[in-house]
Each structure stands twice: as C-alpha cells, then as structure tokens.
Amino acid sequence: MGGSVRCxxxxxxxxxxxxxxxxxxxxxxxxxxxxxxxxxxSGHDLTTAGTCTGMASRFTEPVLLGLAILAVRARVKR
Incomplete structure (x- = not known):
C-alpha cells in the first residue's frame, strides 16, 4: 500500500x-x-493550499447542488 506516517x-x-x-x-x-x-x-497529507481547496470544494458542492435544485424547481413550476 504505502509507507505509514509516524507520529x-x-x-x-x-x-x-x-x-x-x-x-x-x-x-x-x-x-x-x-x-x-x-x-x-480524506486521510491524505496535503499542503496548505490543497487542504484549503478541499475544504472549499466540500463547502461549495452542496451549495451549488441546492441552487441547481432550486433552479430546476423554478423551471418546473412555470
């Protein structure tokens, strides 16, 4: 698999x-x-930029999904 991280x-x-x-x-x-x-x-050791990118994507994905659902709902309502 890979090397283990020692603490x-x-x-x-x-x-x-x-x-x-x-x-x-x-x-x-x-x-x-x-x-x-x-x-x-995720269990992987990331750089600071990678960690911030991962956190930002985990936050924005549900927000974008919710906005997409609202957009579809608005189109279906008409």
Missing amino acids: PDPVNPTSAYPERVSAERFEKALRVVLNSVVFRS
Missing part, C-alpha cells in the same frame, strides 16, 4: 504558555478541528 509520542510541555502560542500551531489546530468536525479529512 511522535506525546510529551508534557516544558516552556511557558506564551512561548508555545504561534500562528503555525493555531493553523494546525484549526485544520484538525475542521477536518474532524466539519469536513471529515
């Missing part, structure tokens, strides 16, 4: 809280939350 063992933080807060960690936390709750991750 390091969790460790307790040793530095102060303000030193651990960064934009990179915030982005990673946001990506994890969105993938697990809203977008259901």
Whole structure:
C-alpha cells in the first residue's frame, strides 16, 4: 500500500504558555478541528493550499447542488 506516517509520542510541555502560542500551531489546530468536525479529512497529507481547496470544494458542492435544485424547481413550476 504505502509507507505509514509516524507520529511522535506525546510529551508534557516544558516552556511557558506564551512561548508555545504561534500562528503555525493555531493553523494546525484549526485544520484538525475542521477536518474532524466539519469536513471529515480524506486521510491524505496535503499542503496548505490543497487542504484549503478541499475544504472549499466540500463547502461549495452542496451549495451549488441546492441552487441547481432550486433552479430546476423554478423551471418546473412555470
């Protein structure tokens, strides 16, 4: 199949809280939350651009489908 991704063992933080807060960690936390709750991750490791594209497409596809259904309904009603 392919290689497996190794995750390091969790460790307790040793530095102060303000030193651990960064934009990179915030982005990673946001990506994890969105993938697990809203977008259901595909399981592939993607770049930031790929992840944003996947999230955007998963959001816009149902919206476009709904608009298409409304358009067909409007045409049939006439």
